[in-house]
Amino acid sequence: MQRQQPTTLFDSHPYLRQTLDLVADKWVVAALYILSHGTKRYGELQREIGDISQRMLTRTLRDLERNGLVDRKVYPVVPPMVEYSLTPLGQTLNQVLKCLCDWSTANFAAVEAARSRYDKIG
Amino acid sequence: MQRQQPTTLFDSHPYLRQTLDLVADKWVVAALYILSHGTKRYGELQREIGDISQRMLTRTLRDLERNGLVDRKVYPVVPPMVEYSLTPLGQTLNQVLKCLCDWSTANFAAVEAARSRYDKIG
DNA sequence: CCGGATCCTCCTGGATACTG
DNA sequence: CAGTATCCAGGAGGATCCGG
Numbered sequence: 001m002q003r004q005q006p007t008t009l010f011d012s013h014p015y016l017r018q019t020l021d022l023v024a025d026k027w028v029v030a031a032l033y034i035l036s037h038g039t040k041r042y043g044e045l046q047r048e049i050g051d052i053s054q055r056m057l058t059r060t061l062r063d064l065e066r067n068g069l070v071d072r073k074v075y076p077v078v079p080p081m082v083e084y085s086l087t088p089l090g091q092t093l094n095q096v097l098k099c100l101c102d103w104s105t106a107n108f109a110a111v112e113a114a115r116s117r118y119d120k121i122g
Numbered sequence: 123m124q125r126q127q128p129t130t131l132f133d134s135h136p137y138l139r140q141t142l143d144l145v146a147d148k149w150v151v152a153a154l155y156i157l158s159h160g161t162k163r164y165g166e167l168q169r170e171i172g173d174i175s176q177r178m179l180t181r182t183l184r185d186l187e188r189n190g191l192v193d194r195k196v197y198p199v200v201p202p203m204v205e206y207s208l209t210p211l212g213q214t215l216n217q218v219l220k221c222l223c224d225w226s227t228a229n230f231a232a233v234e235a236a237r238s239r240y241d242k243i244g
Numbered sequence: 245c246c247g248g249a250t251c252c253t254c255c256t257g258g259a260t261a262c263t264g
Numbered sequence: 265c266a267g268t269a270t271c272c273a274g275g276a277g278g279a280t281c282c283g284g
Contacts, residue, residue, distance in 0.1 A: 015226035016219065017151065022233070024146025029139065042266050053258055058267060066244075068236025079265045080264085089232050096225045097138065103218045104137035110211050111144070114190025122188075164246055175278050180247060201245045202284085 022067060023097065027052055027060040032086070035070065036094050039085040069093060144189060145219065149174055149182040154208070157192065158216050161207040191215060 023029060030049045034040060040048070046057055061084060064070035069090035075081040086094070145151060152171045156162060162170070168179055183206060186192035191212035197203040208216070 015230040016223050017148065018233075019222055019226035019230060020146050020151065024142055026139065029142065046266095054267070055259090055269095056257065059257090066237055066240040067233050068239075069233075074266095078264090080267080082266065089229060089236075092229060093225065096222060099221045100141055100218060101138045103215065104141035107211060107214060108137040108141060111140075111189050111191075114211075115188055117190075118188040176247070177249095177279085178277065181277090196246095200284090202247085204246065 022069075023093065025060070027056055028064065029097065031057075031060055031064060031084075032069070032090065032094055032097065035084060035086045035090070039083050042082050042084070045084065064090070144191075145215065147182070149178055150186065151219065153179075153182055153186060153206075154191070154212065154216055154219065157206060157208045157212070161205050164204050164206070167206065186212070 023032070027049070030052070031045060034045055034048050042057070042061075045061075046052060046054070049057070052060075061070060061072065065072045068087055071085050071087050073083045073085075075083070145154070149171070152174070153167060156167055156170050164179070164183075167183075168174060168176070171179070174182075183192060183194065187194045190209055193207050193209050195205045195207075197205070
């Protein structure tokens with residue numbers, strides 16, 4: 001009650017920042033998208049993402065699993081077989097990414113125009 | 123036509139990644155939100171964001187300006203006075219952040235539940 | 245008051261090699 | 265096949281000082 005400062009975004013929406021942290025990662029977005037096509041094995045993900053290192057693929061999938069966005073299923077066979085798929089929660093998050101996609105499709109040309117204006121003058 | 127690989131997210135939505143790069147930054151989100159309340163001076167932004175360094179505030183505002191999201195107006199007076207405000211483009215982007223806010227409000231409890239489950243077992 | 249320039253530190257993430 | 269372990273370089277970002 002003492003401070004007159006306007007509430008910040010973090011005060012009013014404490015989870016927005018954490019949600020951005022969830023998805024604001026190159027590999028997370030890639031993995032979520034590939035998995036939106038259906039269940040994939042580790043090797044498939046690695047091939048289809050293309051330029052991801054093993055270290056980062058493993059770390060990304062572990063994080064997604066921990067956050068309840070991806071399901072990890074291990075089959076006790078040799079050689080090992082592990083399948084990854086989106087959870088229902090992960091699917092809803094993909095819907096939100098779709099929302100961002102729409103904005104970018106509609107407005108990113110304006111961003112690029114602003115950039116070239118800025119770079120030309122500055 | 124030769125490769126059978128599914129298209130990646132980057133192929134089908136070339137701007138999604140760049141759009142995420144636009145907003146997936148702690149200070150960007152903070153600045154956009156503060157500015158959604160109206161025009162602010164440099165010092166106001168610094169105080170209201172709270173724990174941002176001068177270096178990062180300046181860099182953040184310059185990026186936002188370059189991307190056409192924020193308008194920077196300099197008044198030729200002493201001592202200097204500079205005002206920042208959202209452009210119409212920046213306002214539309216704030217709508218998208220609202221979309222993320224809604225998701226986080228509805229679903230972040232599930233994320234935290236998944237985390238404590240994972241941490242307890244693992 | 246609004247920054248630019250510099251230094252310095254920490255963390256991220258790639259490359260590589262190894263294992264059940 | 266599906267990871268783990270280790271090493272290492274580059275960049276992000278805070279602290280600080282200076283300048284118009």
